[in-house]
Amino acid sequence: MEPTKFERAKVGAMMGGAVGLCIGLVFGGISAMRNGPGSRGYVNNLAQTMLSSTATFAFFMAIGSVIRSEEAKAIDYSSLEFNNSKRFKTPPVIILQQQRDSDSRR
Structure with a gap:
């Protein structure tokens, strides 16, 4: 049975979320090492970077997987x-x- 568009979007969002977490960890860690903790501390800055990149990647991967889900x-x-x-x-x-x-x- 062929997965529905919603199921494909869900899988795309999960994949994008996993990639976003990793990218956020890398870039947030590099940013914290270069620029210091900032006003909120290391953990809060790293968490914000990870969450924002996770949401961005998940959103675009969900959209992309729905667009590419045309039946071939x-x-x-x-x-x-x-x-x-x-x-x-x-x-x-x-x-x-x-x-x-x-x-x-x-």
Whole structure:
């Protein structure tokens, strides 16, 4: 069964959140070492950097995974034409275009 767009967005947000946490830890740690703790201390600055990068990455990854979740048709490779030397008689791009055109006419 194909996952729904909401499920894909949820998975994308989780992946983006994991990446955002790691990036926030790295950049927040580097920033704290370079600039010092600031007015709120090391932990608060690091936590804010991690949370903001997590939210940003999760948001954009969720949107990106929904955009890319269009259903792709499976290619029937058995219908592609080979000659004896295992090379294509016709370039695969042309064969797939012909197959797509014949599917759209139906």
